[in-house]
Amino acid sequence: MTDLFINEINTYTKIALENRDLARVQHWAAKGSNSVNDYVALILQSRQYAIVAIVFSAFTLEAYINNYAARKGLKNHLDSLSFINKWIEIPKLATGKEFPKGQQCYSLLENLKRSRNELAHSKSKPLELKNQADVKKIGDDVYSLISSAEKAVETIFAVVKCLTEIDPEEKQYLSGTATELLKKS
16 A cells, blocks of 8 residues: 655645636636726736735645655655755655756746745835726736746646656656646646
């Protein structure tokens, strides 16, 4: 029997997916709103959902690589490694194979780290709604954040797919959401 490890990977993945979808829905609802106040309220709610999708995508991949390391008996190697370096070093220690830095999954991983860090270290700025251009800028900024949320969720599945190519035994540990979405990618 395979050892079971308690983890939150599927929960975090579902939260990321649900919030990405909610961000899209709220953004479309905002486009159809009849007042500036409704538009701004829906856009800001869409922004919140996009932020949750990005953060939980990062949580998913951090939890995943930590779980992978634990299953491979490499827990001692986790503490001193950064998010990206875990994805480089842990698979290499476990399989002797390099994580594919030249592939899209690696650049997506770097972009997710950057997006998450921008959110974690963001500075407050005033919300100005003096004219239609200000309202449009808010919408454009949120649309950009939604695009980042979509990429963040895509990153989960691209990175896990790269790991299963390095370590085919890893497929047996995928369950639920991850397995279904990997089949589609």
